[in-house]
Amino acid sequence: MRFHxxxxxxxxxxxxxxxxxxxxxxxxxxxxxxYSKTGKSAIIPIIDYCLGSDTCSIPVQTIRDTCSWFxxxxxxxxxxxxxxxxxxxxxxxxxxxxVLRDPEKVEVPKWIDAGNTNVQDVKRSLDELAGLTxxxxxxxESGSGFRGRPAFRDLMAFLFQPxxxxxxxxxxxYKTSSFAHREKLKSIFPYVLGAMSAEVLALTHEKNRLRxxxxxxxxxYRKITELSNRWIGEIRARYQTARELGLVQISVDENAQPxxxxxxxxxxxxxxxxxxxxxxxxxxxxxxELVRLEREEADLSTRVxxxxxxxxxxxxxxESSSEYREALTVKRSRLALSDWLSNRIDEEGxxxxxxxxxxxxxxxxxxxxxxxxxxxxxxxxxxxxxxxFDREMERVRGELSDAMDALSAxxxxxxxxxxxxxxxxxERFRTTSIARFQGNVEEAIDRFDALQSDSxxxxxxxxxRTRISEIEVRLEQLDPRRRLDRMLRRISAHASAIIPxxxxxxxxxxIELHLGELTVVVKGPDRDDYLWExxxxxxxxxxxxxxxxxxxxxxIQQDHSPVPSFVVFDQPSQVYFPQLSLEAMxxxxxxxxxxxxxxxxxxAEHDEDIEAVRRIYSAIAxxxxxxxxxxQAFIFDHAGKTTWGNIEGVHLVEEWREGRKLVPEHxxxxxxxxxxxGHP
Amino acid sequence: MSSLGELATEIQNPGLGAGLVWQxxxxxxxxxxxxxxxxxxxxxxxxPLILHSDSNHIISHTYRSSGLRKFVSKxxxxxxxxxxxxxxxxxxKTMRSIFLASRAKLIRINASKAEVWSLRKSLPEVPDAxxxxxxxxxxxxxxxxxxxxxxxIAVLLGVRF
Numbered sequence: 001m002r003f004h005x006x007x008x009x010x011x012x013x014x015x016x017x018x019x020x021x022x023x024x025x026x027x028x029x030x031x032x033x034x035y036s037k038t039g040k041s042a043i044i045p046i047i048d049y050c051l052g053s054d055t056c057s058i059p060v061q062t063i064r065d066t067c068s069w070f071x072x073x074x075x076x077x078x079x080x081x082x083x084x085x086x087x088x089x090x091x092x093x094x095x096x097x098x099v100l101r102d103p104e105k106v107e108v109p110k111w112i113d114a115g116n117t118n119v120q121d122v123k124r125s126l127d128e129l130a131g132l133t134x135x136x137x138x139x140x141e142s143g144s145g146f147r148g149r150p151a152f153r154d155l156m157a158f159l160f161q162p163x164x165x166x167x168x169x170x171x172x173x174y175k176t177s178s179f180a181h182r183e184k185l186k187s188i189f190p191y192v193l194g195a196m197s198a199e200v201l202a203l204t205h206e207k208n209r210l211r212x213x214x215x216x217x218x219x220x221y222r223k224i225t226e227l228s229n230r231w232i233g234e235i236r237a238r239y240q241t242a243r244e245l246g247l248v249q250i251s252v253d254e255n256a257q258p259x260x261x262x263x264x265x266x267x268x269x270x271x272x273x274x275x276x277x278x279x280x281x282x283x284x285x286x287x288x289e290l291v292r293l294e295r296e297e298a299d300l301s302t303r304v305x306x307x308x309x310x311x312x313x314x315x316x317x318x319e320s321s322s323e324y325r326e327a328l329t330v331k332r333s334r335l336a337l338s339d340w341l342s343n344r345i346d347e348e349g350x351x352x353x354x355x356x357x358x359x360x361x362x363x364x365x366x367x368x369x370x371x372x373x374x375x376x377x378x379x380x381x382x383x384x385x386x387x388x389f390d391r392e393m394e395r396v397r398g399e400l401s402d403a404m405d406a407l408s409a410x411x412x413x414x415x416x417x418x419x420x421x422x423x424x425x426x427e428r429f430r431t432t433s434i435a436r437f438q439g440n441v442e443e444a445i446d447r448f449d450a451l452q453s454d455s456x457x458x459x460x461x462x463x464x465r466t467r468i469s470e471i472e473v474r475l476e477q478l479d480p481r482r483r484l485d486r487m488l489r490r491i492s493a494h495a496s497a498i499i500p501x502x503x504x505x506x507x508x509x510x511i512e513l514h515l516g517e518l519t520v521v522v523k524g525p526d527r528d529d530y531l532w533e534x535x536x537x538x539x540x541x542x543x544x545x546x547x548x549x550x551x552x553x554x555x556i557q558q559d560h561s562p563v564p565s566f567v568v569f570d571q572p573s574q575v576y577f578p579q580l581s582l583e584a585m586x587x588x589x590x591x592x593x594x595x596x597x598x599x600x601x602x603x604a605e606h607d608e609d610i611e612a613v614r615r616i617y618s619a620i621a622x623x624x625x626x627x628x629x630x631x632q633a634f635i636f637d638h639a640g641k642t643t644w645g646n647i648e649g650v651h652l653v654e655e656w657r658e659g660r661k662l663v664p665e666h667x668x669x670x671x672x673x674x675x676x677x678g679h680p
Numbered sequence: 681m682s683s684l685g686e687l688a689t690e691i692q693n694p695g696l697g698a699g700l701v702w703q704x705x706x707x708x709x710x711x712x713x714x715x716x717x718x719x720x721x722x723x724x725x726x727x728p729l730i731l732h733s734d735s736n737h738i739i740s741h742t743y744r745s746s747g748l749r750k751f752v753s754k755x756x757x758x759x760x761x762x763x764x765x766x767x768x769x770x771x772x773k774t775m776r777s778i779f780l781a782s783r784a785k786l787i788r789i790n791a792s793k794a795e796v797w798s799l800r801k802s803l804p805e806v807p808d809a810x811x812x813x814x815x816x817x818x819x820x821x822x823x824x825x826x827x828x829x830x831x832x833i834a835v836l837l838g839v840r841f
Contacts, residue, residue, distance in 0.1 A: 313758060336841075344775075372720060380835070380839065382835060385760075385761065
């Protein structure tokens with residue numbers, strides 16, 4: 001984007017000293033030439049500081065002691081911006097900034113009392129100005145800081161080539177000595193080049209998000225399918241159980257689909273089973289009744305036996321009196337206890353009275369038996385007894401019959417009750433089994449229904465897959481890879497065209513930008529060499545300058561490049577003239593007016609080197625002119641007019657020799673007492 | 681009434697038998713007017729009558745004063761007819777009971793007259809109520825025997841000595 005620095009501004013510590021302006025021109029190569037320690041190398045840090053750097057790299061002492069505020073006046077497509085930042089004093093940096101914006105011309109204040117914004121806000125505004133995307137490059141959402149969204153600050157890499165970078169074989173871009181900045185730059189490079197549009201970023205993000213969602217859903221689907229297969233095996237077994245429990249009548253068809261079985265089961269489960277369930281009370285009553293009946297049965301049983309016995313005795317009597325049936329009498333024979341005793345005595349030899357054997361009282365025994373015989377006669381002399389018990393026998397028979405009926409009835413009742421209780425128990429068991437089974441089946445049916453809704457899941461999966469392929473198609477159309485390659489080729493071509501104009505060993509070997517290493521690759525006929533594999537500072541400077549210019553050319557060609565359209569080269573001649581004696585510098589710079597601009601001897605000594613430096617200046621100037629005012633270049637160096645004086649497109653800003661420097665002489669030492677205070 | 685097993689033991693128990701014959705003698709003695717002894721033949725009646733639930737039951741439910749006649753009228757005819765057989769069946773046991781009672785000095789046997797005399801009025805406390813009842817019934821029987829003529833006893837009970 002169009003972003004040129006019109007002025008560099010310094011505000012002194014005390015108000016009366018006011019402000020120092022350093023004005024630049026657009027569309028040309030702005031040159032500041034001078035001795036060392038005049039502040040040439042402070043300019044890049046100052047610009048960087050005003051553009052919101054985290055730390056202040058402006059050299060301490062002279063410059064920082066004498067200034068209170070630093071600023072740049074910038075012109076963009078639409079407006080002018082003043083970006084000023086307070087000198088940090090004893091701190092490493094300060095966020096205190098002063099910013100003014102105007103569509104036409106900003107009134108730069110003579111004095112800044114206080115800031116009106118902070119560096120965070122300024123950075124945000126610069127991001128907006130550059131039109132940088134909000135998307136990050138963290139497609140896998142790793143949370144890595146290096147894949148964060150591109151920021152204006154990241155673009156400084158393309159603007160500045162300070163003296164420690166411009167001839168550096170290891171480091172090609174400004175600030176990429178830091179690992180964080182390196183990685184960030186690598187991430188955003190394709191985007192910054194314009195190979196990766198915001199649309200591509202958005203689609204890539206979406207694709208990755210959908211991919212991980214797809215994976216998740218596929219896992220879910222697999223799990224459900226597994227469950228489903230297992231469950232289909234179970235369902236047949238459950239159906240069988242339902243049949244056994246009497247819940248369903250239809251038998252299982254070999255080929256019945258799970259769905260059919262489920263429907264039948266579902267209907268079976270909806271039947272109201274509560275009516276079937278017997279109550280606890282019913283059971284308890286049954287038990288009481290049973291006990292009562294058992295007791296009754298025992299009593300009746302005893303009675304029946306007694307009656308049977310009586311009846312038996314009566315029958316016996318009846319038999320013995322059969323001859324006398326008409327008379328209904330029974331013949332009685334004598335008990336004849338005496339005879340019985342007598343026999344006992346003779347047989348057992350024991351006294352029946354005292355139980356002693358042979359006690360020599362046979363006399364008494366025999367007299368006893370005789371006496372007994374006499375009483376027997378007296379006691380009873382009848383021979384028959386009345387036997388009228390027919391009616392009794394009938395009565396007893398009737399009683400026995402009744403008792404047996406009652407017993408039978410009680411037994412039946414008890415049996416029935418026992419059966420009923422067993423049935424009741426079985427029924428209870430069956431009901432609890434049913435209840436449990438019901439629970440199982442309902443759960444299984446729920447699972448089945450859930451499986452059916454996996455058709456939703458299938459739809460989701462299809463939807464995801466479709467969208468992902470749509471995105472892939474579009475990305476292929478946009479083809480950032482191809483665009484990037486194309487762009488890199490163009491940039492390389494441009495750089496390779498500049499190379500022959502510079503002092504390099506292999507002017508005909510083209511160079512390429514290697515994004516992976518963030519460096520330049522020199523493509524020889526046999527092999528490719530990284531920048532650090534190529535020797536000589538002259539090569540390094542040349543490759544730096546060529547590639548940076550090529551990149552700027554590319555950015556300017558883009559419709560909406562976020563990269564500011566200026567570039568600063570600091571000390572490109574360092575490889576040729578690292579140490580110049582003041583003497584030689586003076587001469588080289590043309591300080592001695594009465595001396596020829598360049599002494600022949602000096603020229604003779606450094607002919608090639610001066611020529612080389614000149615070629616650098618020339619190449620930069622040519623490229624700048626080609627851009628038709630779009631590009632603004634800066635070169636800060638020792639090299640005097642003699643080197644570049646007559647190159648088209650250069651503009652001398654200031655010469656810092658003999659007391660002239662960045663900081664006005666009269667500022668130094670003015671506020672001796674106040675130096676380093678940090679506040680005006 | 682105790683269970684069948686216990687009853688069997690009681691019947692087998694000669695001690696009980698001895699108690700029964702002694703009580704019968706005592707009952708007779710206390711009731712008879714002219715103070716003569718109980719004929720030994722009568723002692724063959726308590727065991728078959730008392731150790732038989734039906735007849736024992738009727739004895740329990742007939743007053744001492746009502747007499748043997750009342751007892752017989754209450755009993756079923758076939759019951760009476762079976763007494764004779766039971767007396768026969770209990771012969772040995774009764775003999776042993778008499779012997780025991782004699783040895784225990786509850787009764788004295790007058791061998792020459794075939795009569796028995798009770799030596800004691802009462803036993804020490806018998807804890808079992810059922811046994812007490814049985815002994816009381818035996819005493820009741822003895823009293824009934826004393827109230828009527830020997831011939832009437834024989835006829836009423838259908839026993840021919």
